Amino acid sequence: MQEQKGSSSPSISTLSIVQMNDVSASYDSKNYVLKNVQMSITRGANYAIVGQSGSGKSTLLRLINGMMNPSRGKIMVDYKIPNTSDKKFKSFMHKIGYIPQNLGLIKNSTVLENVLIGALPRVSGFNSFFKKFCDLEIDNAKKILKQVGLQGKAERQVYMLSGGEKRRVAIARALVQKPEIILADEIVSELDHVTAREIMDVLAKAQATMKLTAIMVHHDLQLALEYADRVAVIKEGEKILEIGVEGDRIVDFQSGNFTQREILEMFSNESKE
């Protein structure tokens, strides 16, 4: 973690915003939740990570935003090593919108207050203590609320919202950060089919217009393939596939060893487990 500089090893692609080399991670130093993961995510990509629960996909997101450190291997995010105590990375954290699985909203605050949390890095300590935001920030927050389909709901208390609306609030909070990366952890897993797609459409639109890199963890491969350019499949902490849709066929980018039928079969087995 100390080697901030001199990190220009040749394997790191200049195009990638997230680069993982042989990354392993564990919570108790015995059982690895991630094993030797290689991952390269291009700037501006819509990247998905899919796997069963407990496969280590949430851990991957926490490694990217520095909330967790790898036990082995090397991660570079925007050419920096994710480390929350490092000043350089900390200022990049302002640019990472993180939506955890349970969204992490403040239930007793209003929608607008929740969304303005995303603007906190741009507000001085004194003003934020009195919850004073300049008109520019409030206008911007309201604009983003409109963008995610929450116009007219700025003053609602969050605990009164529906599941779909809560997810829109979390997305708005992340977008107010003016992020370069959005990390979303199973943001639509608990939603019905229609609402899930509405939420995914909101994210996809924001990702395209604001030129973000989106890294999303999903449970559902079908949904992931529908929205993402690339899908990494994680099984028991190992990345077993990296696939994407080209035209109407599924392509295996990692090894090229699997045919479309094999991949789909693999998954029909997975979901039966």
Place this chain on the structure above:
Amino acid sequence: MNQKNNLIIGLIIAGVVVMSVNVDADPRDFAEGLPNIGIMLQEITEVDSSLFVTAFWSMLETIEMAFIGTVVGVAIALPLSLLAARNLNNKFVYVPVRALLAAIRTFPSILWAILFVIIVGLGPFAGVLAIIMYTVGFIAKLQYEAIEAIDADPMDAVGAIGVSKLQLIRFVVLPESASHLLSQILYIFDYNIRQTSILGLVGAGGIGFYIINYIKFFEYGKAAVFMLVVLATVLIIEWVSVRVRDKYIVKSQRGMQVKS
């Protein structure tokens, strides 16, 4: 119910019996003393209604003391609870703060009152200071426990933005623990009124001064006036706090249970 549980319950009961003998707590004394209640009740019914005005003003003084003590105590307790929370500080901060709070809690309010009577003299001010100390020790502990029990998700999500600790406190910790704090403030205010009522025992002001003196001189009828006023006040406070609770706490907690 298994054997082990039976054994534990048996041991607890045996403990109560042995300890009762040890501290001279004899139920027979209670039975023999029962007729005294009759005498007392009879004297209480001879209420001296001319004292109600005095009782009202001394109750007002008591409420004022409790109010000041609660407000100032909570104001001091809140920053201390933030410093004592293990999820916000490292151990070089929270260990000394917790030790300080534990030391404050060692004394019941009546002992604080005696101490402050010695320091600032007889009168309500000593009582107010005692209430402040008690409130600080009590609220700070309950509040740091509430802060530690805050949902980890909002802390995680907002912490990942890289905001400062003060911003995290202002936007996550305070709102997430606010309903808890309100509930504790209502409870401690209620409790402070009751305990301020007895601080008069040691000369620290409030209605207890009259109660203890009339009881000392066996004037139960006069003491009863003051106790009735205390009772009425406590009931009113109870009623008000239930209303506040319904409006601000129950509602938001029901909201929390709503799952997507």
